Amino acid sequence: MKKRVAIIGGGASGVMLACLLKDEFDISIFEAQNRILKKVLASGNGMCNLTNARLSDINNLNGIYNHDLSMILNRFDLNKCIDTFKDLGLIIRPDSAGRYYPYSKRSNNVYDAFDYELKRKGVKIYTDCRIDKIEYKDCFILNNKYEADYLVFACGSIALVNFDYNSYDILKKMDYHIKDIKRSLVGFTTIENVKSLSGLRIKANVSLYENNKLKEDNFGEVQFKDDGISGIVVMEESRLYNDKSKSYVLLDFAYDYSLEELKELIKKYNDKFKDLNKTLNAFLPKMLAQYIIKMGKNLDDIAYIIKNCRFNIKGTYDFKNCQVCRGGLDLAEIDLNTFASLKNKNIYFMGELLDVDGTCGGFNLHFAWASAYIVSESLNKLI
Ligand SMILES: Cc1cc2nc3c(=O)[nH]c(=O)nc-3n(C[C@H](O)[C@H](O)[C@H](O)COP(=O)(O)OP(=O)(O)OC[C@H]3O[C@@H](n4cnc5c(N)ncnc54)[C@H](O)[C@@H]3O)c2cc1C
Structure with missing residues (x-):
């Protein structure tokens, strides 16, 4: 047999x-x-x-x-x-x-x-x-x-x-x-309300911080969902996420520019167009530009947020x-x-x-x- x-x-x-x-x-x-x-x-x-x-x-x-x-x-x-x-x-x-x-x-x-x-x-x-x-x-x-x-x-x-x-x-x-x-290999739910960004896919530099210390930094496509963010680059960083500590990600949407270059560029465009929506149209998809405009207090602040858009992590999506x-x-x-x-x-x-x-x-x-x-x-x- x-x-x-x-x-x-x-x-x-x-x-x-x-x-x-x-x-x-x-x-x-x-x-x-x-x-x-x-x-x-x-x-x-x-x-x-x-x-x-x-x-x-x-x-x-x-x-x-x-x-x-x-x-x-x-x-x-x-x-x-x-x-x-x-x-x-x-x-x-x-x-x-x-x-x-x-x-x-x-x-x-x-x-x-x-x-x-x-x-x-x-x-x-x-x-x-x-x-x-x-x-x-x-x-x-x-x-x-x-x-x-x-x-x-x-x-x-x-x-x-x-x-x-x-x-x-x-x-x-x-x-x-x-x-x-x-x-593991899962997206993050965020404390911030990101519903207005749901469906957006955008390349960004993604830095994961735990207790204010940088844990990992990667470049790739981020996908926004109704209540959080995902995409390969985010999933890879989820391997390092510790649900017992305070973590957040910073997204840099203008990775080709230094902060100083970006500040200068935004100022130049805004002086010319006198319209922040038109100015940000040079770099960002509309839905993201509107999200950032709501948060920025002035032009320098907006440039900073474009390069350091912070999403505090509530947790991860479930096993499914x-x-x-x-x-x-x-x-x-x-x-x-x-x-x-x-x-x-x-x-x-x-x-x-x-x-x-x-x-x-x-x-x-x-x-x-x-x-x-x-x-x-x-x-x-x-x-
Ligand atoms: C959406 C998604 C995309 C992925 N993409 C990739 C990718 O592109 N590249 C990559 O490397 N990995 C990828 N993975 C991970 C990869 O698919 C898994 O790591 C891999 O399939 C694991 O193989 P496995 O044989 O251990 O288990 P599985 O392929 O999960 O197979 C286990 C099987 O056992 C069955 N089973 C469990 N318990 C019992 C029981 N008691 N009796 C009978 N049957 C049982 C389950 O139904 C299941 O079919 C992905 C995973 C998901 C969910």
């Missing part, structure tokens, strides 16, 4: 593992939702940013991820990732910033590449099948029904999905230690609106060479379920593929 592998979670890591396991295994994927790969389909705004050229910059990894993963990412590096997708029938290529996408820039193509391979291998997929009971009697028994010799947890995190349960509960029941789950979670299964619970449980035989863990999170740019999906690759190596050796 073939050895049976049960994969709990049909997301990025679970599906990748099923594709990488030897055909000698009898593989089943159990997915709580009505289809597999839902997050992959939503990822990268439907384009699926699946890895990043900066992975080779090992010195940077500790900043990119919340742990030093060089040992793992050396085993599944960028080239290995490119080749793995090539083997699955998918060409991936980078944009000018080194973010890799499928050649078509459509996550559907990633889905289809996996789907073809799962069908070829005869992987059994159980959708609408949430696993919430696991017993062991000679083999693993899932939900009183499904039997397996090896169990792989690939349940992901609670980011985006609107679960009525928590994917970590099942591990807590088995006495695994889960590190505090926090939102974040891309990943911080925290998860404590890495101390696993053998980092195999991703096997240190406590229970024949149990493995992968993906975002673990206490690993990365910044925007394909790093989270890369970790999902890399951890699946390591589990596949561990299991394939047993055949």
Whole structure:
């Protein structure tokens, strides 16, 4: 009889593992939702940013991820990732910033590449099948029904999905230690009323301050919502946000000018046009100009606000609106060479379920593929 592998979670890591396991295994994927790969389909705004050229910059990894993963990412590096997708029938290529996408820039193509391979291998997929009971009697028994010799947890995190349960509960029941789950890669709600700016997308330099100390400074597009701000640059800074302290962001909308240059320019234009709306039309979208005019006491003050527009952070958007979670299964619970449980035989863990999170740019999906690759190596050796 073939050895049976049960994969709990049909997301990025679970599906990748099923594709990488030897055909000698009898593989089943159990997915709580009505289809597999839902997050992959939503990822990268439907384009699926699946890895990043900066992975080779090992010195940077500790900043990119919340742990030093060089040992793992050396085993599944960028080239290995490119080749793995090539083997699955998918060409991936980078944009000018080194973010890799499928050649078509459509996550559907990633889905289809996996789907073809799962069908070829005869992987059994159980959708609408949430696993919430696991017993062991000679083999693993899932939900009183499904039997397996090896169990792989690939349940992901609670980011985006609107679960009525928590994917970590099942591990807590088995006495695994889960590190505090926090939102990451998420927008900020603001104390200021920004409703009049809702819908605005604008490039700015974004500086995050905590207790008046600069924590991070990045440039990119900011998106205003009814009650806060978002966009990749804001989401990246949310990784550093500490909800226990007083934080704010300063947006610089005139990053090409020094404050003195801007003051001079505004004065010159205003002397000429004698109309502040017309003056600010030179730099800013109308809705933003009007927002700033309401706050500025005089021309110098307006120039200062354009370069230091302050938004005090009330909090972050909820789990449904974040891309990943911080925290998860404590890495101390696993053998980092195999991703096997240190406590229970024949149990493995992968993906975002673990206490690993990365910044925007394909790093989270890369970790999902890399951890699946390591589990596949561990299991394939047993055949
Ligand atoms: C909107 C959005 C955009 C993103 N864009 C990017 C991007 O462009 N690049 C990038 O690198 N990362 C991106 N991410 C993050 C990335 O998608 C995740 O980090 C990655 O999918 C994690 O893979 P995973 O296999 O660990 O978990 P998931 O892909 O989340 O899969 C876990 C699966 O397990 C299922 N499950 C959970 N518990 C159970 C249970 N008890 N029984 C059965 N099934 C269960 C869940 O339903 C889910 O389908 C994005 C995330 C979001 C939300």
